[in-house]
Amino acid sequence: MTELLATRGLETGYGTMQVLWGVDIDVGESETVVLLGSNGAGKTTLMKCLLGLLPQRGGEIRFRGESIGRLPTRARVQRGLAFMSELGVFPDLTVDENIDLGALFTPRARARTRAAELYDLFPVLKEKRRQAAGGLSGGQRKMLGIAKALAGDPKLLVMDEPSAGLSPLFVATVIRSLAACRAGGLSLLIAEQNVKFLELGDRVFTLEGGRIRFGGTPAEIQADDGLRRAYFGLGQDDPGQPDRGQAHDVRT
Amino acid sequence: MRERPIRRGFVREAGLAIAPLLALLAVLPLLYNNQLLLLNAVVFLVLAQGLNLTYGFSGYLPFGYVGFFGAGAYGFALATLHAAAPPLAAVLAGGLAAGLAGLLLAPLLRLQGAYFGLASLAAAEALRHTIANPDLEALTGGPYGVRLDVPYAPRLTYGLALAILGLTMGVVAFLRHSRFGLRLRAARDNPISAATAGIDVVRGRLTVWLVSATAAGLIGAVFAWSAPTFFPDAVFDISFSIFAIVFTLFGGAGTLLGPVIGVAVLYGTYTAIGVSAPQYFQLVYGLLIMALVMFFPDGLAGIRMPWRRRDD
Numbered sequence: 001m002t003e004l005l006a007t008r009g010l011e012t013g014y015g016t017m018q019v020l021w022g023v024d025i026d027v028g029e030s031e032t033v034v035l036l037g038s039n040g041a042g043k044t045t046l047m048k049c050l051l052g053l054l055p056q057r058g059g060e061i062r063f064r065g066e067s068i069g070r071l072p073t074r075a076r077v078q079r080g081l082a083f084m085s086e087l088g089v090f091p092d093l094t095v096d097e098n099i100d101l102g103a104l105f106t107p108r109a110r111a112r113t114r115a116a117e118l119y120d121l122f123p124v125l126k127e128k129r130r131q132a133a134g135g136l137s138g139g140q141r142k143m144l145g146i147a148k149a150l151a152g153d154p155k156l157l158v159m160d161e162p163s164a165g166l167s168p169l170f171v172a173t174v175i176r177s178l179a180a181c182r183a184g185g186l187s188l189l190i191a192e193q194n195v196k197f198l199e200l201g202d203r204v205f206t207l208e209g210g211r212i213r214f215g216g217t218p219a220e221i222q223a224d225d226g227l228r229r230a231y232f233g234l235g236q237d238d239p240g241q242p243d244r245g246q247a248h249d250v251r252t
Numbered sequence: 253m254r255e256r257p258i259r260r261g262f263v264r265e266a267g268l269a270i271a272p273l274l275a276l277l278a279v280l281p282l283l284y285n286n287q288l289l290l291l292n293a294v295v296f297l298v299l300a301q302g303l304n305l306t307y308g309f310s311g312y313l314p315f316g317y318v319g320f321f322g323a324g325a326y327g328f329a330l331a332t333l334h335a336a337a338p339p340l341a342a343v344l345a346g347g348l349a350a351g352l353a354g355l356l357l358a359p360l361l362r363l364q365g366a367y368f369g370l371a372s373l374a375a376a377e378a379l380r381h382t383i384a385n386p387d388l389e390a391l392t393g394g395p396y397g398v399r400l401d402v403p404y405a406p407r408l409t410y411g412l413a414l415a416i417l418g419l420t421m422g423v424v425a426f427l428r429h430s431r432f433g434l435r436l437r438a439a440r441d442n443p444i445s446a447a448t449a450g451i452d453v454v455r456g457r458l459t460v461w462l463v464s465a466t467a468a469g470l471i472g473a474v475f476a477w478s479a480p481t482f483f484p485d486a487v488f489d490i491s492f493s494i495f496a497i498v499f500t501l502f503g504g505a506g507t508l509l510g511p512v513i514g515v516a517v518l519y520g521t522y523t524a525i526g527v528s529a530p531q532y533f534q535l536v537y538g539l540l541i542m543a544l545v546m547f548f549p550d551g552l553a554g555i556r557m558p559w560r561r562r563d564d
Contacts, residue, residue, distance in 0.1 A: 053447065083448040
């Protein structure tokens with residue numbers, strides 16, 4: 001598989017506190033990678049570092065074969081990285097304006113076509129396109145965050161906890177939407193605590209204390225007893241294999 | 253998303269708000285003979301719109317905004333006194349001086365909230381004390397001010413002030429209906445998210461900051477032209493900043509007509525009470541501002557009328 005994003009020995013932190021310790025992850029073309037980790041594991045820090053919101057202190061970030069670790073955020077976005085976070089929408093701007101801002105580097109004609117496609121993907125947003133984003137429900141705001149991130153035709157969508165604050169119903173909706181994006185060939189890097197997102201993953205990494213503890217397929221993580229206990233709340237001896245759809249959220 | 257409505261919105265505001273306002277202000281001297289009062293009203297309109305640019309579109313509230321006004325006034329004075337510049341060129345020099353002061357103070361944009369407001373106030377005070385330094389008397393007149401030998405031209409200065417007002421309001425309307433303005437508003441509301449969308453947050457803030465400074469400098473220069481003698485304390489008076497802020501917030505920041513309404517209501521009230529019942533001036537003025545803050549935190553323009561569209 002062609003490498004799209006790779007980090008090698010990535011280190012960063014805040015002030016005197018180091019958070020990431022030599023992180024190696026990679027995402028291939030049209031691949032979905034899930035980064036599992038509990039609160040404080042360093043997921044958001046890693047996302048920030050990938051986007052250039054936090055300077056790297058060591059190691060390397062490669063995107064499409066180019067070292068981007070010293071580039072500003074804007075240049076990374078121009079190269080095809082998109083970011084979706086919990087606070088990613090502009091509440092005072094309309095749905096239309098939010099999506100427009102997601103396509104800053106896209107030619108106008110393509111941006112219009114893309115917006116129409118996104119409204120087909122998220123019909124509820126089309127109904128509210130002239131409303132301020134601040135008036136949307138949590139789930140609708142999350143969809144808008146995804147739509148905004150997708151508006152610029154990115155090569156890789158990096159997501160920080162897309163399930164945060166959502167009801168299980170909306171989590172399922174978000175997963176369905178992401179599955180549609182994935183089917184369209186988009187690469188995804190999803191940092192999550194909710195193991196339901198393993199449904200989407202081609203590969204999974206676990207992050208603990210700022211270090212990668214595991215890298216493999218979703219089947220492999222379920223075969224590892226320690227990881228099963230940590231992320232699914234079940235051991236080898238527990239009766240029945242956990243259904244992915246009922247997998248536990250480790251956010252407790 | 254849609255290019256054409258953005259342009260249409262700009263043309264609509266220019267045609268239905270800016271042009272009628274300028275026309276009204278242009279004929280007012282024929283109906284009301286207090287030229288100085290009218291010029292001062294236009295000066296405050298420009299200051300309110302200039303502050304509206306930086307506060308309404310980047311979220312920075314500069315308490316030291318008067319520093320640019322003073323820099324413009326002294327830019328005009330120094331250009332006429334030491335370079336024998338004709339008045340119109342000196343007005344441009346005033347705008348340039350304020351723009352350069354804005355560039356010099358650009359690092360303040362790294363600060364946030366009250367820290368930025370206080371730092372800008374301190375910078376304006378530092379500029380005032382530098383100009384008022386007795387050691388610089390030969391250059392700036394020091395604390396004794398300047399006496400200008402420029403032809404008194406009330407119609408020209410008033411017309412020039414109107415032109416500056418038209419330009420400043422034009423920039424406000426442009427920002428309200430352009431993609432650049434949309435990026436600025438996004439960066440104002442959520443700078444981190446704006447950066448992750450690829451918006452150059454720093455460049456946007458700096459641009460609007462410099463335009464805002466230049467607007468204050470240009471009107472400061474016109475003010476200097478209309479006042480043959482002035483002192484540092486007069487053109488760096490913090491009251492200019494306070495009034496510009498109050499007028500803008502009263503009407504509604506980020507809107508086109510909000511600051512105009514603010515100046516019309518508050519400057520009108522200020523003048524009316526100051527003339528008829530000066531003993532009640534502070535009381536009535538204070539009550540008016542308290543009522544606004546308590547009941548209309550988004551300013552008068554934030555009051556929703558059933559017939560108004562969202563982007564009006």
